Amino acid sequence: MTGTDPLLRVAGLHAAYRSVKVLHGLDLEVRRGEVVVLLGANGAGKTTTLRALCGMVDTQGSVLLDGVELVGRSTEWIVRQGIAHVPQGRGIFGVLTVEENMRAGAWGRRDAKGVDADIERWYGVFPRLAERRRQRAGGMSGGEQQMLAVARALMARPKLLLLDEPSLGLAQIVTRGLFRQLEEINRDEGMSMLIVEQNAELALSFAHRGYVIESGHIVLGGQAADIRADEGMRRAYLGY
Amino acid sequence: MSPHIGNVSYLLSLLTTGLTSGALYAFVALAIVLVYKTTTHINLAQGEMAALGAFIVLALTRYGVNVWLALVISMALSFGLGAGIERGLIRPLERRGIFPVVLATLALFLVINAVMAIIWGTQPVPAPAPLPNGLDAKIDILAGPPPFFLTYRALGTYVILLAVLAGLWLLLERTKLGLGYRAVAANREAAQVLGIPVGRMQMLGWGIAAALGTVAAVLVAETVNTLDFNVMGSILIFGLAAATLGGFDSVPGAAVGGLVLGMIVTFVPGLFTVIEGDLGLIIALAVVLVVLLVRPQGFFGTKPLERV
Numbered sequence: 276m277t278g279t280d281p282l283l284r285v286a287g288l289h290a291a292y293r294s295v296k297v298l299h300g301l302d303l304e305v306r307r308g309e310v311v312v313l314l315g316a317n318g319a320g321k322t323t324t325l326r327a328l329c330g331m332v333d334t335q336g337s338v339l340l341d342g343v344e345l346v347g348r349s350t351e352w353i354v355r356q357g358i359a360h361v362p363q364g365r366g367i368f369g370v371l372t373v374e375e376n377m378r379a380g381a382w383g384r385r386d387a388k389g390v391d392a393d394i395e396r397w398y399g400v401f402p403r404l405a406e407r408r409r410q411r412a413g414g415m416s417g418g419e420q421q422m423l424a425v426a427r428a429l430m431a432r433p434k435l436l437l438l439d440e441p442s443l444g445l446a447q448i449v450t451r452g453l454f455r456q457l458e459e460i461n462r463d464e465g466m467s468m469l470i471v472e473q474n475a476e477l478a479l480s481f482a483h484r485g486y487v488i489e490s491g492h493i494v495l496g497g498q499a500a501d502i503r504a505d506e507g508m509r510r511a512y513l514g515y
Numbered sequence: 516m517s518p519h520i521g522n523v524s525y526l527l528s529l530l531t532t533g534l535t536s537g538a539l540y541a542f543v544a545l546a547i548v549l550v551y552k553t554t555t556h557i558n559l560a561q562g563e564m565a566a567l568g569a570f571i572v573l574a575l576t577r578y579g580v581n582v583w584l585a586l587v588i589s590m591a592l593s594f595g596l597g598a599g600i601e602r603g604l605i606r607p608l609e610r611r612g613i614f615p616v617v618l619a620t621l622a623l624f625l626v627i628n629a630v631m632a633i634i635w636g637t638q639p640v641p642a643p644a645p646l647p648n649g650l651d652a653k654i655d656i657l658a659g660p661p662p663f664f665l666t667y668r669a670l671g672t673y674v675i676l677l678a679v680l681a682g683l684w685l686l687l688e689r690t691k692l693g694l695g696y697r698a699v700a701a702n703r704e705a706a707q708v709l710g711i712p713v714g715r716m717q718m719l720g721w722g723i724a725a726a727l728g729t730v731a732a733v734l735v736a737e738t739v740n741t742l743d744f745n746v747m748g749s750i751l752i753f754g755l756a757a758a759t760l761g762g763f764d765s766v767p768g769a770a771v772g773g774l775v776l777g778m779i780v781t782f783v784p785g786l787f788t789v790i791e792g793d794l795g796l797i798i799a800l801a802v803v804l805v806v807l808l809v810r811p812q813g814f815f816g817t818k819p820l821e822r823v
């Protein structure tokens with residue numbers, strides 16, 4: 276169930292790579308327990324939005340997580356406040372083992388027992404990872420690596436999970452499996468998620484709400500079902 | 516051809532000599548690799564920082580401090596200096612690209628070199644000697660001729676190298692700090708989004724490298740019995756060659772690369788007497804080139820494994 280209580284409230288977010296301005300005053304919200312999808316064409320600024328939330332680009336405006344201002348803080352600090360980010364292209368540590376990747380995800384935690392328990396818990400959700408726990412992560416298939424990236428991010432016990440194109444490079448069937456698992460994690464753990472996705476149809480079928488971003492502006496926001504149902508919106512912004 | 520080429524005693528002597536100089540190259544290569552792994556920079560001042568560490572050991576022993584204690588204190592100071600240079604000089608420049616960093620380490624090379632010359636003069640001085648160094652500090656094994664013996668200095672060098680490798684392995688593979696260091700080395704941006712303090716891991720690499728460099732410089736100075744401000748001048752090139760041979764981002768690779776290089780520069784002139792002096796270095800570099808042609812990532816280098 277999703278509440279109406281905003282977990283993440285972004286207002287007037289500007290972001291730039293040095294002098295190149297990419298985001299021009301975004302407003303968006305993720306409520307507690309909600310899955311929100313961010314859609315848009317290549318180069319629209321989706322990745323930059325997620326990076327801005329994590330303090331990885333120069334940012335202005337306001338980003339409140341549980342009422343705490345994140346703008347101007349270091350990535351390290353923001354991660355400790357409860358944001359976990361699965362970057363575009365997964366960012367697996369290829370030369371580390373699967374389990375070392377998981378432990379790296381728990382970097383900020385001090386509860387060794389809880390970390391061990393969480394590792395086993397996510398192995399339960401992603402059994403492929405359990406089988407390969409002692410193997411180098413770089414040798415796994417793309418889908419397995421994406422599962423690892425998600426599990427690793429969850430190891431931080433975040434309040435909000437950011438996912439940047441989790442379906443990138445995956446076969447349809449693998450993508451569907453991954454989204455089913457994300458759906459379960461949202462339902463069972465109440466994990467809030469902000470997902471960037473090219474596969475609009477799939478993402479909208481799973482998300483509660485959606486936003487469309489174009490050239491650094493939010494041009495549309497609403498219930499996922501409404502966006503899906505409105506043929507005009509689909510034609511104009513989503514191209515299907 | 517050397518007249519001794521079939522002489523076991525002679526060959527064993529070459530082996531221990533090769534291992535001893537190889538161990539020294541290995542220390543320098545380890546220092547270079549530990550900096551490179553998290554920053555992808557090569558610290559051109561690595562040798563000069565090491566020489567400075569050796570001079571600090573010397574200065575402390577002149578105040579009556581035990582030479583081993585002096586070495587430990589100097590390693591700690593070197594660690595601080597290395598970490599401080601990373602934080603204060605390298606990191607602010609890093610954002611501006613690779614060339615400012617290269618220039619900064621070059622400037623550091625010149626400045627430290629000049630400072631040592633000003634403080635301690637340009638004349639060689641007797642080196643601090645933590646390992647037994649007398650003419651009879653050896654174990655005779657074969658009578659020869661030529662006789663084959665193991666010096667305590669050589670044995671001590673091997674033991675220190677093994678201890679350093681074991682310590683590095685424990686730190687990198689068995690501690691949380693080591694996991695963070697390896698994560699940053701494997702994928703810096705991914706480590707950052709997990710909240711791993713990337714900057715502190717870079718400082719760690721620089722710090723350990725500087726401390727290891729100090730060990731290297733003390734051992735190098737002891738080999739030649741004297742310490743002067745250019746003591747590490749040529750060995751940095753061997754260290755770079757050894758690091759390249761090992762794969763540049765591999766800790767075991769640096770150690771193996773150093774030892775193999777030590778063998779090459781000892782055996783080639785030792786077996787083929789026509790080759791003298793600096794030709795050994797040229798042949799060593801030629802061998803490195805050949806290895807890289809066959810295996811561009813060196814012995815243990817990690818070819819990127821990630822699938823996209």
Ligand SMILES: Nc1ncnc2c1ncn2[C@@H]1O[C@H](COP(=O)(O)OP(=O)(O)OP(=O)(O)O)[C@@H](O)[C@H]1O
Nearest residue numbers: 292295297315316317318319320321322323324363
């Ligand atoms: N590191 C960078 N430096 C400069 N400009 C950048 C950088 N990264 C992205 N940009 C620019 O910012 C704009 C938005 O890029 P962004 O990566 O956020 O797009 P995106 O919506 O994620 O696209 P895609 O669907 O291709 O991943 C693009 O015009 C891009 O060229």
Ligand SMILES: [Mg+2]
Nearest residue numbers: 321322323363
């Ligand atoms: Mg993107």
